[in-house]
Each structure stands twice: as C-alpha cells, then as structure tokens.
Amino acid sequence: MPKTPVIIDCDPGHDDAMALLLALASPELEVVAVTTVAGNQTLEKVTANAIRVLDVAGARDIPVAAGAGRPLVHDTARVADEVHGETGLDGPDLPPPSREPEAIHAVELMARELRKRPLTLIPVGPLTNIALLIAMYPELVENIEDIIVMGGAIGLGNVTPSAEFNVWVDPEAAKRVFESDADVTMIGLDVTHRAMLSAERAEALRETGRAGAVVADLHAFYRRFHLEVYGHDDTPVHDALAVAHAIDPSILHTTQLSVEIDVTHGPARGRTVVDQLRRTDRPANAHVAVDVDAERFIDLLTTRIGSLA
Amino acid sequence: MPKTPVIIDCDPGHDDAMALLLALASPELEVVAVTTVAGNQTLEKVTANAIRVLDVAGARDIPVAAGAGRPLVHDTARVADEVHGETGLDGPDLPPPSREPEAIHAVELMARELRKRPLTLIPVGPLTNIALLIAMYPELVENIEDIIVMGGAIGLGNVTPSAEFNVWVDPEAAKRVFESDADVTMIGLDVTHRAMLSAERAEALRETGRAGAVVADLHAFYRRFHLEVYGHDDTPVHDALAVAHAIDPSILHTTQLSVEIDVTHGPARGRTVVDQLRRTDRPANAHVAVDVDAERFIDLLTTRIGSLA
Amino acid sequence: MPKTPVIIDCDPGHDDAMALLLALASPELEVVAVTTVAGNQTLEKVTANAIRVLDVAGARDIPVAAGAGRPLVHDTARVADEVHGETGLDGPDLPPPSREPEAIHAVELMARELRKRPLTLIPVGPLTNIALLIAMYPELVENIEDIIVMGGAIGLGNVTPSAEFNVWVDPEAAKRVFESDADVTMIGLDVTHRAMLSAERAEALRETGRAGAVVADLHAFYRRFHLEVYGHDDTPVHDALAVAHAIDPSILHTTQLSVEIDVTHGPARGRTVVDQLRRTDRPANAHVAVDVDAERFIDLLTTRIGSLA
Amino acid sequence: MPKTPVIIDCDPGHDDAMALLLALASPELEVVAVTTVAGNQTLEKVTANAIRVLDVAGARDIPVAAGAGRPLVHDTARVADEVHGETGLDGPDLPPPSREPEAIHAVELMARELRKRPLTLIPVGPLTNIALLIAMYPELVENIEDIIVMGGAIGLGNVTPSAEFNVWVDPEAAKRVFESDADVTMIGLDVTHRAMLSAERAEALRETGRAGAVVADLHAFYRRFHLEVYGHDDTPVHDALAVAHAIDPSILHTTQLSVEIDVTHGPARGRTVVDQLRRTDRPANAHVAVDVDAERFIDLLTTRIGSLA
C-alpha cells in the first residue's frame, strides 16, 4: 500500500511531540516535511522543539521549516506556557536540536512540495501558515488532499468558554482555511477529550525505549495542567488524534457540517460555530469529527510509539 | 407556608401557555400579574394569548399588561411561527380573550408591584421588558427576589447553532439583565432538553378537564416542529421548567457561574457564554441550571395541570 | 404667534446651561419640562444643576424630572469632568438647588406631556431617555413634532477621533432614536464648531445681570478645555445651537441624509456615519445641519441671555 | 543624486496608470519592479493592465509580478467597475500586453529585492500584498525605507461614507501594515481630492505624444464617474500623488499621527481612524498627508508625462 504523504504543521507542544512521534513510527505515512508556527510557545522555541523531537526518533532527513511568528491580523501575544511550560516542551530532558531549520519559509516549503504531488496537510497548531499558503498560492489548493485540522470544538472551548486554543490564537487564519475550497477535517475537543491517555498507559511506555521514555516524561508534566482544570490526570492527546486520523480514518466518525469561525472581538472570538442541528442554510464546509474509538486510538498511539527504537 | 409572589413575563407560545397553567394550578405561587413581550409572535397576539390561557383556568382577576413590541436596540423582526404557528398558540381551539390588557405598560405594572413588596420575576420570553424595568428603575432591583430566566444554553442553541431563541431575539436586553445586580437564575436548553414531555403523557391529560385537553392539543401541534428538527415527538416544555423552579427548587441543580451575553453581530450573536470550566476571571453572575430531575418535573407538570377544573 | 412647546432633555454641563437660559429667555418657546440624563456628570449632579440653572432665571414652575443614570446597554462609566469640572458646572458660584426633582421618571413625564399634545424634544445629552421613551411608548412617536438632537459629527469627533460625546456615551440609544419613525434633526460638531462664543462676547454679558454674569463665569471655566485641545479660547456652545434651531430654523441649513450609528466596539464606536455623498442606498432618516449663520446665532444667544433680569 | 529605488504595487486602474507613467518618466526614481493586486479589477485584468501601461512607456525590462487575487480574510468580491470600467482601464485603445508576468509571486519578488537593498514600497491598491510580505518576512521590514500608501481618509470616504476604496477592500491587510514597525506614509482622500486634474490639463497632454494621449483618453473616461458623484469633471489622481511624494516630498505636508484601521463589520468598516486632534493615547504610527501643493503636483504630473516620447 502506498504511503500517504503528509506535512505536519505544528507548535510543539506536548501533544504535538506525541503526534510527530506517532507519525514517524507509522508506515502508513510519509512525513514529507515538518513546518512550525508560533502557538504553544514562540516560533524559535517550537522550531527547536520540532527538531528535538525528530532527533528523538532519529529522523534527521525530514526537512523542517519555520513559518509565521504571530497571527495573521491581530497579535494575540500569548503562549500556552501554563500548559506546556517555559520551553514549550517541559518535562523530558532533551538535548539541543541537532540542526537549524531550512533556509526557506514554511509556506514556500509547503508550496514547493505541493507543486510536486498531492499532499495531506496536518496542521496541529494555529492555522496561520495554512492561511498564508492559501492566500499566496490559491492555485495549489487543488493539490491538497485534505487539511486535517486539530482545532475547534462543537461544545466548550479550553482557552475561553467558547474557543479552543489553536483557533483562538488566529481566528482570521482559521476562517480563511475553513472557507477555502480545500477539504477540511476538523478534529476538535469533542473527540480529543474523549480519547484520553492515562498516567498508567503513559508510564508503561517508559520501558519501551528512548521515545517511550520521552513520552512518559511529557505526560508527567502535561497531566499537571489537566489535573488542575479538569480534575483528573488522564490527558487528551489532541494533535496525535489528527495524525491517527491520517493513519486510520476508521478511528473517528466524521459528519459533513457547516463550520463558521467567530472572528468578532466578543466573548465567542475564535469559536468554531458548528451547525450540528442544521439550523442555518450554510452548506457543509468541513468533515467534523463527532465520535471516536478511544481505545483503538490509545492502542495505536502507545503501540506505535513503543515500537520506536 | 406563605406563597411566593411572582410576575410571569411571557410570549405565549405553547410552552408559555403550559408555564402559565402550571403556575395557576400551584398553591406555592401567587401570580401577581402576567406581562407580555413580543417574541414567539407579535405583541398583540401574545397578549391575547396570555389572556386566553388565563381564561382557560378561569383566572380573571390576574392583571395582564402588554410591554415591548420589539427588541431594545436591533429590530430582529422575526417571530417563531415555524414553531408556534400563525397565532403563536396554534393547536387548541380557544375562544377570543375575555378582556383587554390593563391600560398600563408592563414595565410600569412591574414597577408598581415591586414598590409594594419583594417579588420573583419569571421571564420566559425575550428579556426586553426586564431590561427596560432595570433601565428605568434601577432602585427597584433590590426588591427583586430572583429573576428566573428561561433562556440561553451552555451547549448548542436552537435558533442558531450558538443561540437560544429568547436571548437571541434581544441579546442587548439579556446583557443588561445578566449584568444587573439582581439575582439571576438561568434555565437553559441544557436542562429543558433533558426534561421532555412525551406524546403519551400529554395525551393522558386530555381526559382530566378543559386545561388538560388544551395542553394535549398544544402538544399535538408543538411536537411537529421537534419531530422535524430533533427526530422525536417528545418536546421540551422550556418555560414551564422556570415556573417549576419557583415552585420546587430541588427539581433543578444550579451552579454559580459567569454568563456573558454575545452582543456582537457575528455567528455567536445571542449566545450565553457560560464559563463552566472557569477559564476566565469573570465572577459568577448567575445561578445556571446544569442538571434536572426530569421525572419529578414531568410529574409535577402533569399532576398540577390535570388538577385544574 | 403660538409658542413652540418643547421639552429639553439635558445633562448640564456648561453648554446645557446656556441652552436652558436661551430657551427660558425666548418668547418663541414654551419650556414644558426639563428632564435630565447622566452624561457630563452623574445623574444626581446634572439634575441638581438643571434646577440651579432654572433658579438663575427664576423659573420655578417648570417641572424637572430625572431620567437614566447610565447608558442603555453598555455602562460607559465615564463623565466629562475634564470639560465640565467636578460639579458638571464648574465656574460660577451657584447656590444649591431650590427644590427636588419631580417624583416621576423623566420618560414618564415626557410620555404624560406627549399624550396631551404634540411636542418638540430637544435632547442635548446622551439619548438614553429618548430611546427609553420610544421603547416604552412607540405609539407616542406620532406626537413628537421633532427631535432636535445635539450630537454627532459628519467630520471628526471630540471624545474620540470618530465620535462626539453625546452619541459616544450611548450609541445604542442613539441608534434607536435615529432609526425611529420620528423626525430627527442632527446638530453636530460640524456646525457647533463653526459658531463659537468668544471670550469678549461672553465677558460682555457680565454686566447685563445675574444670568449674564453666570454665563460669563461658565465661559471662563469652559474655555480652558478648548484652549488646551483646539488652541483658542473661543468655545462652541453646542447645546444652545439646538435650542436656537427651535427658536429660528433659518440659523441652520439642514439636508436630509442617512445617518447610521456605529454600535460596534471598534475605533468608530459612537460615530454618526452620515452619507453626505450618497454612497449607500440607505434612505435619509435625519435632517442634518450642514451650515450655520454663526453671527446670527451668537447675536441671538447673547441678546436673549442679556435680556434675562 | 542617487535614484530612489521603488516597487509600485498597484491595481490599474486609471490613476494607477498615471502613477506608473509618472514614475517611469521621473529620473528621481528607479522602478525596481511593478507588482499587482486585485482591487479595481480582477488580478488577471490589473496585471495585464500594468504591463500594457509599461508598454506605453516602452518599459520592457521592469519585472511585473502578480500577487493576491482577493483580500486576506474576508472576500469582498467587489471590483470598482463603475469607476474604472469593464477592463479596469476603459478609455484608451491599448494593445494587448507584450508579455506575461514573471513566474514568481509578487510577495516573493518584493522579498527578493528587499534582501538586496533598502527599498521604498508604493502600494496604490488594496494592501493585501504588503500585509502578506510583512506576515511572511517580518525580518525584511527593516529594509523597507517607507511604505507610501495611497489609501484612507481623515474625512469622508469614497466607497462608503466612512471608507476609501483601497483600505475598504482589505481592512485586515491595512491593519497589519499600519501596525507594523515599518515607516508608513498615508496619502488619503484629504489631499488627493484637493489636487485635481482638470479636463483642460488632461486634454492638453493629448498632443505631447503616445503617453500623453493615453492619459487624455484615461481622463476622458474617468471623469464621468466624478461628474456624477461630485458634480464636476476635474478628477483626483490619487495614486499619482503617492508617486509624486516619492519624487518630491515637499509637495505634501505630513504630520505624525495615530491611524487605527476599523476592521469591524459595522458602518465604519475600512475607515482609517486618524487621531488628528490627539484625543486618544495611541502613539503616532504614520505620517499622514494633511496638505498638498496642488499646482506643483499637477505641473509635475503633466510635465513629466508630457516628456515621455
């Protein structure tokens, strides 16, 4: 079976790191490139983190390119250090990155690869880079197989009562992406919060090797935030679920629905307004994940990461 | 036990009618007055309907006063005739109203009564009248025991993906009410949609008397909309749940939370942004119903209405 | 010639005070009542000031009623003390008010008088009371001859680059008034800033009597702000120009234009968007003052005030 | 004297065409490149028009690159065909373009040139390309000498009562540009409408050569719109004034002021809120043209264009 070529656009970030490791461990995917965007931490930090995670898996040939250092229109000037710590990847003791990112903008790298062949994009940070790609090269949209977005929520948000972090950071970018002609799949909190990684499962990875130990350390840090806000030490692994969908689409159940992005400056800024009950006349513009086989996902995640040397 | 004096501000409307009948049938409440507001139908129609419902119960001494004929700032110019029909109370064959409303504005009537003694207000339509009352007579807020609002939703809305009808019609009024110093209790779709009246229970009322037969007819019409949108012929009885809370506060479980009203003109206009996970620093400004004892509510509703002559 | 019956709705305020004195001194007008609204200072202070100004002119029979203490929807919580001082009427040494305001809300007083006969309303503060009047008693709009608003600007604002103070304080109220079926005349900064009262003309009033001396003192304080912001010690007499228009409509040249109120929370909040070049399809909803005979106005103002005992 | 190297980013458009011809005829400037953006007409048409205008002046070596085909966030989907006609350059009978645009995106071309040396950017269309440049390559901002924007207005707009066309088409892009660290000069309607080209002066160019005849034809078409809206057949030459400022900065008087872009969806969307009276605490972020030596400008424009072969 041919591999699915993907570009992962990320802001590592604990769950980004797990998403990258899952992708690297999965024969179904060819990770064509990794691009970065400011979000959980500054562009400089998340770019270094992306390389450090690739280093953990020994993936030294996959190009990494840095993209946007802030949102498209309104400079949010906020990182998620209360969730991901000062480095963006607090917890494990990772060595410095083995290399510099490529001397090309993330958007230009995506464009270069899309000119060669159809690709699936997996943005698991704010959507700034993807919006810039579509704004610069709308003619390349037809070469995008799918944009599997980790972001948004039908129900409550996590950064505000209305909004999930990735969409909240750059709602204007999200609007541009969701309103584009590309196929968009939305993996939101509705499913990521129903597919938790327990402390037990995470700790069990510690013995499997270097990657497993790193994931165990990541989880040990990451669970503190969830314990405080949600009252349990199971954690969602948001971004990894987007990668899992690219590996095995049967893990998630999706429905075609209208998703409108709130770009006002009111209390619902950054909300993904999903018309699940079809109360508007807006046509569907996304495949929205509404259900998840949590056990299959956690099995996939832990088995694959445990298989990394 | 002393009766709780209440004013019911409504826009009948099928569930308004059931709310009124429940109140009239309940010895725990003294219905001091009924006031009306444009919402489910025009002010003229809902005022006539309020009187017609009082007539069904033989309540000819309770003053009825008409209030606002449109929202405070933005004229929505929309009624809910797809839900409540041309008259606002389609279904039963009710005679014309036995009387005219009082020659006093609803807001002045509420103010007059509040000057006499503390009262509980139960607004089960758009909040225009209550906002006007607070705007005109802020000094009377201290005489309001509670404002039990039927409106809003923590989860999905019913008129848009974001908003429940009553708040959506006049979000600016809702903002004024929720931001006032009054105690506000929010009975939203989160609980009303979990306390359904089935066709069987409604039909069973038909034999109990005139009021029961009217309710059976109301339900027979009302269920059509819910069958189409939600796929079942059980119906919520939104407004009656607010009255039930005044009768027996143990039916609902409420939590003190921040509720911010979206008054933008974006896709979340009219949303009650409830900070259930306490992601903001906003102090609690409402008691929000989060759980309901559905069986107790339906028993109360049907028993009481069945007891009307 | 029959007098024009008017109600002046104000927030004195230096120019409000001059407007009141001009009205009281003018045989063309019958001042039916004076109502007050929070704006330049708190409701309590501006109500006391209104009575104190009536006292200066010996007008002890004109009813004064207090209205709204804050805006309709969004509580601006800002007074113009940098312009009008701590009392709202800094400068002259005025005795305390001779009486309390009527025990009736400003809106109810306006409604009571409008039920008797057609009236001209002259709101020279935020439009909260007028909006409440229209919201409560839309059927009385047909008895309003004209609403002569001092407020707004085609050009630059004075409280922000976009907005004039009166409209900026309560844009939602202004929207309700300008979108009503009533005749609305807008006297904005475009004309008030071209009809200045010089220090010389104000000082010349000092010798004419008590009222003249008060106006001289008012001007001596008021000019400080204008010297600082605009670099000259001539001052506009905004509110008095609205009264002058009721006395002699030939002082101003007005054009029928569309005026849309900006009720967003962006940088143009409170702007009166006047379609002077007819770039939209919006029908005219106001008579907008576009030119002024400044000399005639200042002559009228000083002659009349100088004629008060 | 060394030439000032400039890139002109345009959407020809009649005044864009005159701006290009003025630049090409002026020894003070080196036109490094011409880039295009959708605005007065579609990207395809304005790109062809840019080349056709360069062809008129025989400028076959200046690279032309096409940029954004629509605004950054909200797709306005409106061209100015009522002003500029079906082709965007109705009037003269111009041959088809002599060449295709470069195979590089306008933003990449600007970035390439900015990496070589400091440049002045003269955007005279919507600001989409400049915003994308800053979003993609913020590190190049330090190599931008000045961004001379034709756009905005302190006073009334031309496409709505609030907004000038270029800013109105893409307010989010304008916001990004005005809030960047780059030096920005705003040449708005306040000055362009005070530096008119009369029919006489335009017709006088007809005898000077090919370029002059084209300009005479352009003016003959362009004046129709102005006659209808403004009642005279003198026309502003908006975009050429921005180029003139690069040639001779003494033609305009500018002041350092705060300019905030209205990105709401209210009636002031796209307004450049200029704090000319310094009513806010916002620091100055632009040099705003407030006065113009109209005669010197028109002399420069006509002499230079008349000098083209």
Ligand SMILES: [Ca+2]
């Ligand atoms: Ca992420």
Ligand SMILES: [Ca+2]
């Ligand atoms: Ca109702």
Ligand SMILES: [Ca+2]
């Ligand atoms: Ca005033």
Ligand SMILES: [Ca+2]
């Ligand atoms: Ca242009």
